Amino acid sequence: MVTMSEFLAASERAEKRRREEQYIVKARFDAKLGRVILELGSGAWFAFRPEDAQGLGSATVTQLRHIAILPGDFAIDFPLLDVQFDVGALMHGRFGSKAWMAARLGAAGGSVKSKVKSAAARANGKLGGRPRKSVAVSA
DSSP, X not given: OOOHHHHHHHHHHHHHHXXXXXXXXXXXXXXXXXXXXXXXXXXXXXXXXXXXXXXXXXXXXXXXXXXXXXXXXXXXXXXXXXXXXXXXXXXXXXXXXXXXXXXXXXXXXXXXXXXXXXXXXXHHHHTTSSOOOOOOOOO
16 A cells, blocks of 8 residues: 555656656657657657557558557557557657667668678679588587
């Protein structure tokens, strides 16, 4: 059971957080723009593409339009997808777990095409390409 002093302390912490951090006033998915749009308590807006967020990339418009602001107003929930995001994390560019973000970063880096990278690949190909992996044979 929560005591009155614990309840008051928690309420005070929540009010302090609302004064010091961004909180969500309104959340929606704009199908025309293809963006999730958050209106913040400061009057600012924050928007992102669903494909940039873990769990939203293959979502339908119907699934994306069902957005709820979680109690406390610091996070959103896509109940049809069971996906939640904290507004502070989103604003800091964290659109998923560390592993998911690292995989996206690696894929983006591997797909970069530049004159230098192409020249290095051609030079490597003239040398026979990557060495084959040797298979250890046990006796």
